[in-house]
Amino acid sequence: MNTNFDRDFEEIKSGVNKTQPPRLLLHVCCAPCATACLLRLVDSFDVTLYYANDNITDGAEWEKRLGEVRKLVQIVNDGKFEAQPLRPLNLIVQDLDAQRYYAQAKGLEKEKEGGTRCTKCFELRLGDAKTYAERHGFDMFATTLTVSPYKNSKLLNEIGLSLQTDSLKWLPSDFKKHDGYNESIRLSAKYGLYRQHYCGCPFGGV
Numbered sequence: 650m651n652t653n654f655d656r657d658f659e660e661i662k663s664g665v666n667k668t669q670p671p672r673l674l675l676h677v678c679c680a681p682c683a684t685a686c687l688l689r690l691v692d693s694f695d696v697t698l699y700y701a702n703d704n705i706t707d708g709a710e711w712e713k714r715l716g717e718v719r720k721l722v723q724i725v726n727d728g729k730f731e732a733q734p735l736r737p738l739n740l741i742v743q744d745l746d747a748q749r750y751y752a753q754a755k756g757l758e759k760e761k762e763g764g765t766r767c768t769k770c771f772e773l774r775l776g777d778a779k780t781y782a783e784r785h786g787f788d789m790f791a792t793t794l795t796v797s798p799y800k801n802s803k804l805l806n807e808i809g810l811s812l813q814t815d816s817l818k819w820l821p822s823d824f825k826k827h828d829g830y831n832e833s834i835r836l837s838a839k840y841g842l843y844r845q846h847y848c849g850c851p852f853g854g855v
């Protein structure tokens with residue numbers, strides 16, 4: 650049976666106590682993807698973005714995408730976003746360590762987009778988010794990656810679910826539903842956010 654991760658997300662969201670919203674660590678791959686996800690999150694969760702992307706091995710590109718994430722945080726916290734946040738949006742940055750990514754991708758450099766290299770890449774980043782969330786007492790963790798039509802939401806959710814613990818739950822999602830990807834394009838244009846044309850690693854992939 651296929652799990653409907655979008656329905657699971659909506660069920661969890663509808664049960665949230667908004668006077669005491671769950672602390673959610675949202676792994677963020679880039680600002681454009683974050684826009685459509687935040688639209689569905691900030692009115693119900695206490696969201697902290699976690700920028701941990703060792704796959705973006707080019708330091709200048711990594712910085713550029715981080716700058717756009719900072720810009721988006723400012724937009725949300727200034728009340729200029731389409732959804733008003735229950736709590737101010739926070740941002741945590743994990744320093745770039747491209748060697749960790751290269752070690753993870755070793756031997757898989759020639760894999761196609763969506764193959765084993767990408768699985769390893771997801772495991773690295775979601776693992777980093779889980780570690781941070783656990784150490785800092787978050788209730789849930791999730792990722793913006795499910796908004797992309799190029800990313801396998803089922804796989805991302807399976808990895809997330811395999812990492813959850815009794816005290817730290819994975820928030821399932823399929824943010825590409827409800828026209829999420831097109832929403833991210835619209836919102837990026839509206840807020841003047843840079844949209845990159847490649848996924849991040851030097852081995853290809855959009």
Ligand code: SF4
Pocket residue numbers: 704705762763766767768770771848849850851852853854855
């Ligand atoms: S194509 Fe994207 S998801 Fe796949 S390994 Fe490269 S950066 Fe990671």
